[in-house]
Amino acid sequence: MSRIDRVEVLMVDLKPQVMRTDAIQSFVSQETPFVRIYADDGAVGTGYSYTIGTGGHAIVDLIVRHLAPRLIGRDPDAIEAIWRDLFFHTHATAVGAITALALAAIDTALWDLKCIRSARPLHLEAGGAQPSLPLYSTEGGWLHIAAGALVEDALAVKARGFGGAKIKVGRPPKEDVRRLDAVRGAVGDDFEIMVDANQAFAVDEAIRRARLYEPFDLAWFEEPLPAEDMGGHVRLSNATTLPVAVGESIYSLQHFREYLQHGACSLVQVDVARIGGITPWLKVAHLAEPFNVAVCPHFLMELHVALACATPQGRWIEYIPQLESLTSSGMRIEHGRAYPSSAPGLGIEWDFAAIDHLRVDGRTWSIGSGGSPCA
Missing domain, CATH: 3.20.20.120 (Enolase-like C-terminal domain)
Known part of the structure; x- marks a missing residue:
């Protein structure tokens, strides 16, 4: 049985290519938290979520401090169990946007990992x-x-x-x-x-x-x-x-x-x-x-x-x-x-060099395999 041995967390801040306004707000920035989940069999899953300008750092902090450490050693195929465990671990802050967006970054990474390991598209x-x-x-x-x-x-x-x-x-x-x-x-x-x-x-x-x-x-x-x-x-x-x-x-x-x-x-x-x-x-x-x-x-x-x-x-x-x-x-x-893409995984072809270059503060957190939430 495979186990999760490392989680990486980072955030990219994207500026919209066109001006986006509606009746109550402007979409000025797409803060995009990323989570990469590494299994001990070598497979890696990538997930993400987004904001439209505020809250991105809170999402990253919730993942790094409270959620990602609870993934280490878990079976990555137990997606439903992991989702429910993380949801109830953050029950005092749910239901709400910050918790949901943090859970989504992790859950999409687990589904990407599941599809990659099964060699099937999402x-x-x-x-x-x-x-x-x-x-x-x-x-x-x-x-x-x-x-x-x-x-x-x-x-x-x-x-x-x-x-x-x-x-x-x-x-x-x-x-x-x-x-x-x-x-x-x-x-x-x-x-x-x-x-x-x-x-x-x-x-x-x-x-x-x-x-x-x-x-x-x-x-x-x-x-x-x-x-x-x-x-x-x-x-x-x-x-x-x-x-x-x-x-x-x-x-x-x-x-x-x-x-x-x-x-x-x-x-x-x-x-x-x-x-x-x-x-x-x-x-x-x-x-x-x-x-x-x-x-x-x-x-x-x-x-x-x-x-x-x-x-x-x-x-x-x-x-x-x-x-x-x-x-x-x-x-x-x-x-x-x-x-939809026919490639295994979520169907998104990430350019990881570009993601790495656009990291907020040039920073990636690594949890597990010798890393720490503050790495």
Whole structure:
């Protein structure tokens, strides 16, 4: 039986290639914690998570001081047991973003290690339900972008074969309407438009805006309310014909269960980093199946393409490129569809020289095999 004998932890801070703004914030930095798990048989698994500008150091510190030391000597195939042990070890800080993002970096590394050792790609190891999925783009729909540029980007991605584009909302209501009208008029009826409010509205405002947006036949109305307001999402879902999408700001399987049981959403956008890794991500995706609810994961397209294709509820992949400077090849895209890698592991070809060069403070922590949390 193989054992974990060393864990390495580092963080890279990536700056977005384009300006990214929404109704409540700007995406100014992608702090990216990395975990590399070494087994005593020579196999190595790499995992990661992310923030959008704050909290990265707290995630790294939680992993280095409290989580990584508990991996040493464990069987790397006991992924479920390890996830539950680490979750309950940090129970005083869960459920929440910092703990979930730390667990995700470890859990994705364990799944990478599992797939490498089995010589199977993640999308087959996790289920193999679909060969590919359609893409929609968010990268040209940020809130600061003028209406004319929104139209240009939507037409460009449509020409590439993409099935849709997401437009951020949160400007004055009539201005949002004018922007959506411009895009719909340009792309026609055979192209999906999604809108995303990033939790900016109160219930009354969300209901009002939903009625204004309904004539544009939108694919969904994303994060209209704060994620903790499940009751508000029920009221909104009952008041509009628009599908309501939630999930990127939900951090536990149980919260997804409550949303689904109460009819508070029509789509789930579970994020592998924010839910705590591949292990709970798959549980959410399979939980959605008996409710006949689609899974359209948030961000992290290079990892989500394998997961969404692994499950029957996967419907869309969100196109926001963010790893080009850290990888030697990108996600496979053909005719507007995303295809998971057939290589063993997560399907991400890391450029470890680039990762090493971009380490925050030029630092890597090593735990186990003679290393220490302060190495």
